[in-house]
């Protein structure tokens with residue numbers, strides 16, 4: 254009988270406080286209704302066989318252990334190395350931490366994702382949380398959600414060097430999460446928002462593997478650049494960081510009060526701070542401006558942002574008010590991948606089939 258475990262987790266958007274959260278300031282993030290699914294089952298041959306399908310950007314499959322380790326991309330897409338890095342580290346971590354896996358039996362891992370890569374939507378964290386949860390369940394290691402979140406966060410940190418706990422918390426718990434001084438807090442009574450996410454400049458299939466995987470790890474590079482600027486302009490950045498903290502506090506209050514006009518304005522102010530710390534490339538800046546001009550209640554960069562030197566790839570978040578259709582149409586004409594998203598979605602879900 255084939256045992257099959259399915260773990261699915263949501264993508265995230267950071268509503269307020271990205272970058273500032275790396276320095277202990279508060280952030281607010283939410284799950285959105287795009288998911289990543291990991292299926293783990295047994296297979297006859299020894300070792301892990303991994304298959305990843307990231308819709309619509311790439312697919313890749315490879316063997317780990319047991320057989321020759323060989324990537325078999327079925328679309329020529331270098332950024333797949335990024336997704337594989339999180340899966341490999343998950344396997345290594347689980348073996349070291351819980352003594353499971355070890356390549357003795359044959360394990361099939363199949364990942365399907367609706368989360369665009371390098372778009373600030375937490376695809377890496379989603380991969381870590383779902384892979385860890387599915388493998389722990391498969392190998393019969395008990396543990397609560399909190400432990401899965403911590404495992405996934407350690408794996409994300411090991412691969413990328415920097416990572417606040419925001420993304421892994423959202424993928425694990427769903428809903429809304431705030432982070433303050435590194436402490437994760439679930440916010441249970443915030444209502445649903447309809448937002449637009451605009452992803453700008455996804456990685457073209459023709460890009461060479463080296464460049465694509467550099468871009469895959471762009472968050473690290475951008476966080477490093479912010480650090481350098483922060484050291485140069487210490488007092489100024491300290492003030493900017495404090496303002497961001499206040500924005501997040503007021504935003505949580507505005508959400509509780511259902512004051513969407515204020516919420517939108519706070520998003521736009523937050524965007525200004527992100528621009529000030531140097532993480533808003535030209536096209537993302539234009540898209541935010543156009544959304545605001547077309548009647549959005551608020552618009553901002555979300556996640557790490559981008560760098561013109563790295564192709565300006567990144568995402569914006571729009572609270573569209575009544576202007577959603579107009580904003581979406583304008584962005585699509587200008588080449589953005591637009592997604593209607595609902596906030597506050599369900600967290601980690603595990604299903605067992607025998």
Ligand code: PMV
Nearest residue numbers: 271272373416417472556557
């Ligand atoms: O773009 P993303 O999903 O990698 O988000 C990065 C958010 C940062 O605050 C810049 C870094 C972090 O780990 O919180």
